[in-house]
Amino acid sequence: MKLHLEWMPAITLKDGTQQNLIYTCERDELPEVPEIYVFGRRHASSFEALYVGKAGSIQDRVRTQFKNLPLMRHVEKAKTGERILLIGKFVRHQGQQSDNCLPIIERALIRHFLERDDDLVNVHGARLRTHEILSNGAGMKHVIPSTIVVDQT
Secondary structure, eight states: OOOEEEEOOOEEOEEOGGGTSSEEOOGGGSOSSOEEEEEEEEETTEEEEEEEEEESOHHHHHHHHHTOHHHHHHHHHSSSSEEEEEEEEEEOOTTOOHHHHHHHHHHHHHHHHHHTTOOOSOHHHHSOOEEEEEOOSSSSTTTSOSEEEEEOO
């Protein structure tokens, strides 16, 4: 299955002191549809993900996340750089449902950023359940690998 995300321009997080928050952004910059979002930091041309999530409504979820003190402290205490929010719009193809596809995309992005050694705070989402398939015997050893690891769906 091919899944497609279309990334919006990065949204710079702003000082949220007036709202009794650490960070905030303009609400009208956020779509109301199901999407993927990534809190991160940008320094020159490099980017480091700090949190990956999915939401039925980005506006509602991000507003809630701005009140998530452990998450916002993690974003605040990250290395130097501009704090940003990335939003990926899921482009549906025939037969694809957001409820089924967004969790797959979220897990894939978490795994990608962990492999890059980014400082992700949502480690609970990083502990992906997997199955390990072991193969042995005289059959097609040169064709079938001895170990295959797959994500649990």
